[in-house]
Amino acid sequence: MEYFIEPVKSDCEDLLSRFQRTESVRYEEFAAIWRKMDFPSIFYGKMAANEMRAFSRLVMTTAYPYVLPPYNFQIRVGGLYLLYALYNTQLAVPKEKITIALKDWESIMKFQQDAVNSQHYDVCYIFRKLLSDKAVFFAAMPKPLSFQVKRKPKRHLVCEAFRDRPARVKDLITTETLEEISNVQEHYEKVKATITASSGQSDTAISLINKDLGACLQDTVMTYQNWLDEVTGKRTDSGDAADPGEGTSKQGDSSRRAELLASIKSKSYGQLTEASKSRRHRQVEMDMFASETKHTPGVRVRNRMPSLKARTKKNLLNKGNLREEILQATKQWHLSVAEQDKPAKPRDHKRFKYSHPA
Amino acid sequence: MTSVDSFSQKENMAASNTAGCSTPSNDDNDVPTYEYIDINTKPFHFGTFENLWKETLNPKYYSFHDVHQETEDEEFGQEMGIPPETVNELKVICSLDTLRCCPENQPPVTDVVPADPGLMTLRMRKRRQDYKQTLHREFTCRQDLYATELESLGIGKKPLNPEDMLPEGEMTITVNVLFPLIVERFKQVRARQTLQVLMSHKLTQLRDAICCLQDLQVSGEFSNTPDTAPEFISKDLYKSAFFYLEGIFYNDMRYPEASDLSQTIREWAASHNFPTFQTAKMEETTFRDLKIKVGYPYLYCHQGDCEHVVIFTDIRLAHRDDCLDRKLYPLLTYKHRMISRKCAICNLYISRWVTSNDSLAPTDPCLFCEACFRTFHYDPQGNKLGQFLAFPYVDAGAFN
Numbered sequence: 001m002e003y004f005i006e007p008v009k010s011d012c013e014d015l016l017s018r019f020q021r022t023e024s025v026r027y028e029e030f031a032a033i034w035r036k037m038d039f040p041s042i043f044y045g046k047m048a049a050n051e052m053r054a055f056s057r058l059v060m061t062t063a064y065p066y067v068l069p070p071y072n073f074q075i076r077v078g079g080l081y082l083l084y085a086l087y088n089t090q091l092a093v094p095k096e097k098i099t100i101a102l103k104d105w106e107s108i109m110k111f112q113q114d115a116v117n118s119q120h121y122d123v124c125y126i127f128r129k130l131l132s133d134k135a136v137f138f139a140a141m142p143k144p145l146s147f148q149v150k151r152k153p154k155r156h157l158v159c160e161a162f163r164d165r166p167a168r169v170k171d172l173i174t175t176e177t178l179e180e181i182s183n184v185q186e187h188y189e190k191v192k193a194t195i196t197a198s199s200g201q202s203d204t205a206i207s208l209i210n211k212d213l214g215a216c217l218q219d220t221v222m223t224y225q226n227w228l229d230e231v232t233g234k235r236t237d238s239g240d241a242a243d244p245g246e247g248t249s250k251q252g253d254s255s256r257r258a259e260l261l262a263s264i265k266s267k268s269y270g271q272l273t274e275a276s277k278s279r280r281h282r283q284v285e286m287d288m289f290a291s292e293t294k295h296t297p298g299v300r301v302r303n304r305m306p307s308l309k310a311r312t313k314k315n316l317l318n319k320g321n322l323r324e325e326i327l328q329a330t331k332q333w334h335l336s337v338a339e340q341d342k343p344a345k346p347r348d349h350k351r352f353k354y355s356h357p358a
Numbered sequence: 359m360t361s362v363d364s365f366s367q368k369e370n371m372a373a374s375n376t377a378g379c380s381t382p383s384n385d386d387n388d389v390p391t392y393e394y395i396d397i398n399t400k401p402f403h404f405g406t407f408e409n410l411w412k413e414t415l416n417p418k419y420y421s422f423h424d425v426h427q428e429t430e431d432e433e434f435g436q437e438m439g440i441p442p443e444t445v446n447e448l449k450v451i452c453s454l455d456t457l458r459c460c461p462e463n464q465p466p467v468t469d470v471v472p473a474d475p476g477l478m479t480l481r482m483r484k485r486r487q488d489y490k491q492t493l494h495r496e497f498t499c500r501q502d503l504y505a506t507e508l509e510s511l512g513i514g515k516k517p518l519n520p521e522d523m524l525p526e527g528e529m530t531i532t533v534n535v536l537f538p539l540i541v542e543r544f545k546q547v548r549a550r551q552t553l554q555v556l557m558s559h560k561l562t563q564l565r566d567a568i569c570c571l572q573d574l575q576v577s578g579e580f581s582n583t584p585d586t587a588p589e590f591i592s593k594d595l596y597k598s599a600f601f602y603l604e605g606i607f608y609n610d611m612r613y614p615e616a617s618d619l620s621q622t623i624r625e626w627a628a629s630h631n632f633p634t635f636q637t638a639k640m641e642e643t644t645f646r647d648l649k650i651k652v653g654y655p656y657l658y659c660h661q662g663d664c665e666h667v668v669i670f671t672d673i674r675l676a677h678r679d680d681c682l683d684r685k686l687y688p689l690l691t692y693k694h695r696m697i698s699r700k701c702a703i704c705n706l707y708i709s710r711w712v713t714s715n716d717s718l719a720p721t722d723p724c725l726f727c728e729a730c731f732r733t734f735h736y737d738p739q740g741n742k743l744g745q746f747l748a749f750p751y752v753d754a755g756a757f758n
């Protein structure tokens with residue numbers, strides 16, 4: 001079943017990135033995308049006895065991480081809708097449940113509280129509906145653990161496009177720190193005043209610090225934030241203008257970069273099509289890269305190392321005096337039927353060849 | 359409904375929130391967290407863990423009864439402070455009909471992958487199905503069939519007697535018990551059985567539920583008195599056993615003749631400068647008292663040297679769709695099926711006897727079922743015919 005993790009994940013991410021492009025958290029938008037992608041068909045197809053149950057379980061555990069923190073609020077909403085939709089469309093009877101781990105419960109409650117505060121009633125309603133439908137297992141860990149250390153771990157890699165922009169500056173300078181700074185400033189001014197009063201020195205000599213440091217800082221942060229918003233906004237706009245299919249700035253960027261790379265590649269490989277005869281074996285490789293989907297099996301020349309038997313034979317025969325001995329030795333281990341007497345084994349069934357549907 | 363502005367505002371708020379909150383620090387509390395991601399957790403106390411869930415949850419979400427939809431909607435409206443019309447509107451918006459892709463009167467054919475699928479998963483499934491069709495024979499894995507059957511036995515089962523009803527908020531623990539590696543054939547397959555136990559169960563109840571062939575073995579030669587053989591099962595002769603969990607040996611001391619199997623290990627450890635191990639009694643320990651890691655391999659040892667790896671894979675609150683009959687726990691949910699060896703004569707029944715130095719048998723050793731063994735080796739009066747040694751044989755498929 002594990003081979004389905006990757007495709008299921010990519011399908012979920014496809015759905016969520018389309019949802020992200022709508023810049024909305026409304027359920028109608030989600031449902032429209034869901035119908036457009038014909039997502040319920042993910043459960044279709046002939047499956048053996050308990051394959052359906054195992055598959056549903058896998059789908060649930062794969063979709064679960066999208067409700068959790070590293071993702072931004074909109075994706076988490078999308079993740080919640082996704083779980084709701086997947087739970088209700090699955091074909092296993094009784095339905096496979098969503099497993100929630102205790103460690104994640106706190107962040108899920110916080111998420112729900114955020115939704116309540118900002119009056120996203122559809123989010124709250126669906127969350128409540130899942131709970132009251134008993135669609136949830138309250139467990140220790142999101143999936144059963146059986147100490148699979150030798151198997152290559154298939155961890156959930158966080159999809160970077162769904163993350164929030166890191167706002168380090170904003171995290172660093174919050175209202176509390178600003179208050180703290182102004183308090184310190186005040187104290188400092190007072191101490192300075194007492195010093196000047198006692199010694200009678202002039203104020204200007206020790207006025208090393210800006211008088212209204214707090215306000216100044218806040219201003220700077222605000223301008224920075226505005227600038228950031230402006231820049232990213234512009235980027236999104238231009239990205240949308242360039243290729244309306246892509247949504248966020250990051251995706252637009254990456255796809256443009258990929259296109260650029262592809263064009264460079266095709267150019268550089270294109271020059272090689274008229275190579276000299278001596279380099280023809282390399283030319284094949286180039287062609288294969290240039291047209292990535294069109295593989296021509298059997299053309300590839302592989303320089304394979306001769307087998308151990310062949311190598312031993314070669315070594316021994318080159319030794320000279322051993323040669324006679326070896327050639328005269330009885331070869332009892334050889335099969336009694338000569339090669340040409342063997343009946344040609346008929347290949348009675350066609351070999352499986354997968355052709356891409358697209 | 360809210361506007362987009364408030365959403366983006368919200369998003370900013372959520373961002374600052376998520377940045378501030380991380381998973382709670384868990385050096386001393388009992389919220390289970392990963393020690394190695396996706397492999398096992400840090401040790402946590404099962405009883406405290408149970409309480410933590412129960413404290414945080416509204417009991418109606420883990421009760422076995424249905425939540426009444428209308429009162430639920432009403433409550434929701436009150437909590438959110440929205441009028442009933444809005445709730446009804448929400449209900450329509452979020453209804454399941456919105457998820458359907460085809461009209462209601464034409465249910466889709468779910469056995470067929472639609473032509474030209476857009477989803478990656480479906481492409482993969484189509485590829486696998488196409489591959490399977492090119493195969494000569496299609497195997498249905500019987501192992502899978504049996505597994506489904508066994509699993510579905512417990513699902514949603516209600517007790518006949520209401521007193522046996524599982525209490526709400528009871529926790530079920532899933533335990534994988536692997537077969538011992540001393541048997542040659544288990545070196546390739548990770549054969550296991552999976553049991554579900556309750557939080558209130560004692561360790562001895564798990565012990566009794568584990569079925570192992572070594573418990574049924576009969577040692578000795580019985581060619582002269584074949585009728586007395588089944589009286590000496592190893593399980594009744596050697597009753598000691600222990601679980602080794604997180605540095606503590608839990609010994610089964612229910613019977614006076616049981617001995618402390620862990621003693622030799624502890625003595626050896628003491629003489630080799632190992633930290634000393636603790637011991638406890640299996641019959642006095644419930645799962646609630648344990649402080650162990652989920653997903654981590656532990657040991658169950660019985661019959662002196664039959665060692666099973668035991669892994670606690672999952673622990674969760676019991677659900678309405680689980681087996682609700684308390685009497686049926688510990689519940690077997692998965693069991694590896696083994697090939698059984700048939701009788702050498704009839705090739706029909708499972709072997710019960712193995713003979714050696716047998717002048718009548720074609721091979722040495724040779725397997726016989728009960729009926730063939732009796733008719734072949736004894737006359738109608740029960741007298742032994744010829745010279746042979748007979749040992750009772752317990753087939754690997756005895757528990758199938």
